[in-house]
Each structure stands twice: as C-alpha cells, then as structure tokens.
Amino acid sequence: MKIVLFCEQKYAINILQPLEVEANKEGGHSVIWYVQPKNIPDFPLKDEVKWTNSIQEIYDFSPDVLFVPCNIVPYYLPGVKIQIFHGYAAEKKDHWVIRRYFDTYFTQGPFFTEGFKALAKKYKDFEVVETGWPRQDWIYENLHTFDAEKNALLRKHRKSKLALYAPTFSPSLTSLPFIKEGLEKLAREKDVLLILKFHPLTRSEWMEAYRQLAEKHENMLWVEDHNITKYQIMADVMISDTSSTVYEFLLLDKPVITYKTIAKDIYWLDIQHPEDLPDAFDLVLQDAALASKRKWIIDNYDPYLDGKVCHRMLDAARDYISRHGVPKKRKLNLWRKYTSIKKFGKVKRR
Template sequence: MKVILFCQNPYAFGILEPIMQVLKQKEFDYLWFVKKPIKNKFPFKNEPLTSNMEVVKTFKSDVIFVPGNEVPYYLRGLKVQVFHGLAGEKKGHFRIRHYFDLYLTQGPYFTQRFLKLKNKYKNFDVLETGWPKLDIYGNELHKYDEEKKALLNNYNAKKIVLYAPTFSPSLTSAPYLIDEFKKLAKNKDHLILIKFHDLMAEELIVAYQQIAKENSRVIFEEERNIIKFLLMADIMVSDTSSVVYEFLLLNKPVITFKSSSKNIQWDNSLEYKNLEAKIISNLQEDVFQKERQNIVAQYHPYNDGKSALRMVETVQDYIAKNGVPEKRKLSFLRKLKIHKIFGKY
C-alpha cells in the first residue's frame, strides 16, 4: 500500500507521526507532502519528503491521510480525514467540504454527528478508530515523569501549570490574562509553562515572552508538539481550544476562560480574574473528576495506544472492499479552490 502523509500546518506532524510508525512496521511505501512555507519546520530526519505536487501526483498513492480541511481532488488515492483536534464546537469541524472519501472519527460524539451527515450527503463513509496523536497516552504515559521531577526540583516548585490558549482572535484569553499570570508567577508553589499555537498573534507572543524573562518561574516553550507538556502538567489553563479535551482525557483538572463549548464539564470562568485562586481550588478539590469521565467516554474512549494501527488497517480493509479512487468528484467552485491552494495539475 502506498500512502501520502499530507501536511498543510505544523500541527499535522505530531498527528501523523504514529501513522508513519505503523507504515514502517508494515513496510508500506509512504511519502510526506509538506507545504513549502512550513518545510523548514519538518521535525523528522531522513524521511521521504516533498513540497512538489507533481511529485505527489506521480507517486500514485492508494491512501492520503489528511489532518486538515483540504486535499487535491485530482490525486489518486482514498482521501481520508483524520482531523486536527477534538473541539466539536469549533466553527467548521462538522462542515462537509466534499474533499474526503472516508472520515475516521475519534469517538462516539463525533461518529454520531458524521453519520448523520453521511446519510444526508451520501458521498463519503464514516468509521470510528480513535485519534493517532493520543496513542502516546496508551504507550508512553509516563515518558516525561523524570523530566518533570527534575524541573520541579530545579525550580523548587510543587506543581506545573500549563497555559495553552487558542490563537483565534475572537476566542483567545491571552490578551486578558497577562496581569493574572504576572500575579500567579509570584506563587512559589507553581511552575508555569506557556505553550502557544503556531498561529498566535505576534504581539501576544512577545508579551508572554516578556513575562517569562521577568519571572524565573515562567517558561515560554518553543517546542511544537504539545503532548509532552500535557503529560507533564498537573493542571491546564485555556479557553476555547481543542487541547482542553486532550488534557481532560488524562484525567487532570482544567480551567477555561469564556469557553464557547456547549459541553462544558470543567471549571469555566466568565470573567478574566481569580486565576490563582481557581488553580489552588482545582488542585486541592478537583470537583469535576466525575464529569471528565463523560468526556472520555464520548470523545475518545480508546486508551490502548492503537488508534494509528486501527486507521491503517481500516483503510486497508476499506480499499480491499471498495478499491482505490483515481480522483474525487467535485463541484466547479470546489475545484477552483483546490487549484488556488495547490495549483492545477
């Protein structure tokens, strides 16, 4: 089986890496497509890589795994949506753009929604596999325990607080919590890790980098893959970010500010204040522990570390039954959009 790992944004690398490892184990032929503007951020050495769409077309893939919103209709292969997050309330998460043959969903909440859309449009299939980015939860949950212990000892702190807000200007809490984090930095019990999205506004990056310069207990993290920090943190502060769900699956408390989620089962504040008091309260009492189990059951009930394997084997079975599409039928306007993004081939 020949596979394309299709990347338009840096976050795709961490999502697709577990799939790559399965492809290696099965000795399948694969190729990374990485858009030219992010090619310098590609983290894996000695991997087959191209930014040339003509090369991708010549590869004649059987499967294209895509954790983004678009994929060229003219490429050979089963076009598979594997998603870039767990936030169903985000605008566009359930929008059908007609680029995909198969949606591989993370859990029952997503599966049920996409099955309804399948029945409406009748031009794609839906199968539940779990999400590959979270395979590390099943395989290497304690991978960073020693590093966490060393950090806490080095800073003489008791707990790690992770701040991971969304970048979306209309949803992010970052402009409004600057003073709250300056106050929190004075609490010697806490080590604060700041982890921003790649698309966060530059002025906010600068503002929080300055907080880190002025406070020894604040670290502005540059590493792209957030999983390491999710595993290390004792509590997370965020807003309307899909990473909230990734953290909740670890059964640890979350505090959000003005989240727009319709399924809030954690501590959500409607005011940008009392950050320190909320952190202390949630660490001591953790009153939302039972509610978190609802999120686990509905959003991602797979803790066996085998979602990437399920994805690969699911597409194998699907192709065995349905064959490999040479291209996907699209409306004229959808084709024009693909030509604008990727070129016409």
C-alpha cells in the same frame, strides 16, 4: 499500501507521525509526507522520513491512501482521502462542515461518530469509521517518558505543581490579551511552575509579549517546542480558552481552567475574571464533580488510549480499498475544485 501523510500545518506533524511509526512496524508500506512549504518552511523530520513539498511528486507517487488532519486535500490526487481531524473542538462550527474532499472520516469516539454518521446519511458520498485519534498512540507510548524532566524542572524552581498555559491562536477566541495579570498572580501566589506554550499561528506580537513576560518571572517558562503533547503529559493543570487542546488534556484525566470559553457544554472550570485564576487552580485539583465530567469526556470523545489507533486506521483503509478500489480522484463541484487548485496548484496529469 502507498501512503501519503498530508501535512499542511505544523501542528499536523505530531498527529501524523504515529501513522508513520505503525506503517513501518507493519512493513510492506511505502510512506511519503507531503509538507506544505509556505506553512512549514523548516520541516522538523526532514532528516528522518521521506518527504516532499511538491504536489506533482505526490501525484506521480500515485498513492493508495492519504491521511489528512486539515480541511482540504487536492481532489485530483489518486487515493482514498481520509479525514483524521486536528483535534476535538466540537463547539467550533467548522469541525462539522462537510467540504466534500474526503472519501471517509476516521472519528475519535462515539460522540463524533454519531454526528458524522448523521451527516453521511445526508450527503451520501462518504463513510465513517470510529478508530480513535492517532496522537493517542504516541501518548500511550510516552505517558511516563518525561517524568524525570518534569521532576527536574520542579526541583530547579522549587515548586510542587506544573501548569500549562496553551491558548488558542484565534484572535476572536483567545485569552491572550486579557489573562496576563491573572497568570502573573498565579505564578506569584501559588506553588506552581507555569509553562507557556503557544500555537504556531499565534500573532507574533502576542508571542513576543509573553516571551518577555516569562523572562521576567522565575516561575514562568517559555517553550517553543512544536510538541505540545509532551507538555500536556508533564502538566498537572492546563489553562486555556476555546481550544481543542482542552479536550486533549481532559482525555489524560487532568483538570482544565478556561477563560471565557464559547463552548456550550463545559466539562471543566471556566472563569470570567483573570484575577480568579489562583483560587480556580486550588479548586480544580480537588473537585470531584469536575473529575466526573472528565470521565464523560473520556468515554464519549475518545476512549482509545490503547496504543492501537493507527493499526485500526490502516486496517480501515485496507477495508475501504477492498470494497471500493483506489479512487482516481474525488468528484467535486466547480467551487471546491477551484478552492483546491488555488491552494495547492495544478499538476501534469497522466
């Protein structure tokens, strides 16, 4: 198959990369990345993969399939347009918005499959296949890759636990303006090294404030690596707010603390006061009820930590093409067409 990995935001790199690995492992595929130049001016994989920031080049490539973690893909591109999602944040309304750009949705687990199959019955112009989330394949391969690095960090800082603070970037949902003193108290009072890892879309002034905070505290570490999953694997506990990274961490069967999450169903410990963070840290490490809630998330959100997600995705794409052929474009209303053209521009059509 001719495959496009459609990378509009920097966070999508780690979601799409396992598909490149699996396609190369299978052989017989031609793979190209589309990298949005405005959002990703410096593509970290530029010397490792075939890529372009030209939509015209993608159109001329005439793909059979496009894998898309973000919300929009140009309707005029040929190929099966597949939504593979950028996380698990079911409480965010836009997770369930059907924008009509996609031929099929590859869902992460039973909870999402049920919801999108109900939407498929309503809209009648897309399919739903449960495959798991591609980032899980990378996690499966790297569950113990960073053990030595973690142990070295803990020895260096003379700590026994590693906590990851990974807030959302959304100004209306983030804990960043409120939780700083709680984080300082945690780092000061508990036997823990605190890693600060922020979303690339976080406001620059918040980034700088916390970078300076980490420089002042020997028990805090600021990291700018685009690969948050590495630090999720390394960490013993995660601190966040309303972010899909919460679910990614729970799927590793590890405890989470959030500050004033808007989630309706909470499968972790949520606190209302930043000063409660040190006590919350002690509690989540030993609470059996929270461990049971994590098991529910694993079973329903994404039970596919088996290293075979991307294989299922490629199989499902082949199956779609065998039944429907390769679509020349996606039929949309004028507003959706306008939105697509405004974002990605036009192409010279054959």
